[in-house]
Amino acid sequence: MVIKQPHADSGMEDFGYKESLDRSIGKFASFAAGVSYISILTGTFQLFYFGYGTAGPAYLWSWPMVFVGQMAVALCFMELAAKYPVAGSVYNWSKKLASRLVGWTSGWLMLTASIVTISAVALAYQLNLPRLWSGFQVIGDGSGTYDYAANAVLLGTVLIMFTTLVNALGVRLMSRINSSGVFIELIAAVLIVFLLAINAQNSPKIFFSTNGYGAGESMGFLGAFLIASLASGYVMYGFDTASSLGEETVEPRRTAPKAIARAILASFVIGGGILVFAVMAAPNLQDPQLGESSGGLQYIVEQVMWGPLGKIFLACIVIAVTVCCLAVHTAAIRLTFAMARDNALPFGEKLATVNPKTQTPIVPAVTIGVIAVIILVVNIANPQIFTVLTSIAIIMIYLAYLMVTGPLLKKRLQGQWPPADLKEGGYFTMGRWGLPVNIVAVVWGIGMALNLAWPRAAVYGEPWYNTWGAFVYIGIIVGAGLLWYFVKGRKHIGTLKSHAAETLADADG
Secondary structure, three states: OOOOOOOOOOOHHHOOEOOOOOOOEOHHHHHHHHHHHHOHHHHHHHHHHHHHHHHHHHHHHHHHHHHHHHHHHHHHHHHHHHHOOOOOHHHHHHHHHOOHHHHHHHHHHHHHHHHHHHHHHHOHHHHHHHHHOHHHOOOOOOOOOOHHHHHHHHHHHHHHHHHHHHHHHOHHHHHHHHHHHHHHHHHHHHHHHHHHHHOOOOOHHHHHOOOOOOOOOOOHHHHHHHHHOHHHHOOOOOOOHHHHOHHHEOOHHHHHHHHHHHHHHHHHHHHHHHHHHHHHHOOOOOOHHHHOOOOHHHHHHHHHOOOOHHHHHHHHHHHHHHHHHHHHHHHHHHHHHHHHOOOOOOOHHHHOOOEOOOOEOHHHHHHHHHHHHHHHHHHHHOHHHHHHHHHHHHHHHHHHHHHHHHHHHHHHHOOOOOOHHHHHOOOOOOHHHHHHHHHHHHHHHHHHHHHHHOOOHHHHOOOHHHHOHHHHHHHHHHHHHHHHHHHHHHHHOOOOHHHEOOOHHHHHO
């Protein structure tokens, strides 16, 4: 009998899983997975209007603030990826560091948030495609009550169908499309920075003034800034995707940590350049369109780019949105697969089935795609509820991250981390910097989760259950999940026999 043992130095032996996915992802594809999830051209262009409209040019200080906090989290994840580069990274890490319940809860939060995020990213097509060509406004002319929302759902559904198909056909096709898209996105982003920079007409001093923003806030500009910082907080996450694809990556214990670092650093530098020079290039900083969803960063680009360049860059943004949605869908599939092979989800055996031809879990790809489209439909008649859902999805991801960095800090304080084999094997480790960085990661995670969740009508709208949506909806999602876990799930959670690594004793028997 031929036994497919875990790939040498893969970290899978720590979990007792056997190899079942296609290990074909190289260094650039791993880096591209993290970059495309963060997706600078998607996040910055989708959320600039919110940050600028709330706190003006000085909101950009939230970009380095969020980077420092998220970099601390990323450094913790890099150590974990150097030890455990396995599918569903956040779920498996928290399970290993804390307990099965903590692991399951973090996985559940991350999974539900990821599915909502797919829908939210897919909506970005509506912000860009009709600007590229009016024919993309298929439903109505945009002036009807539901024209905009209904067309957004139609375009978003087409995108989700595409990401579902690509993910079902195998990781090699996904990585090729994703890497190509990221390559185009990075070139376009650098060119946008350059062209905005040479069109700069405003002095950098605009970033050192409140410019009158926050005058009506109870906490003055600080109150406005904390709200506006959500625009940056909503962008810089998802770098763990490089590790979640660890079981499909060549030399994952060395590749994944570097991919995480490069993804967040590239995103910070290029995204920061776009934001800074866009504000400096804006012809009129008082133009109300800068703070409207119909204007924003796209509006500035269209104003300062000459000839067809504006359209070309809009096309690049569409490509960025496409690969971003693809990456989020891919990460959600790997998380579903990781939980399902532990029988930690309903219909675990089916969700954990790997197609022998494509070496890809197809059932999760289709299931997630269908659910994401259903969530998308909510946007037509209830756009405010959809906004609340997408906002709390980010909070749930920050909470899932906290369920990793928190238990990791406890392990450090107990002297149980980092493992000796990291330094001995030449893998990434923070050494003596591990404890202070880990403390920053935990404090940052708690602070940002509270800031994101704070009941603000300006963010979540009315009535009260939307204003308090972070607590209401997250409570419902977590409550429903834990109900299943305690009533049924915990009784049969454990690695499915079809995914358990076979020992030599099993083979002899």
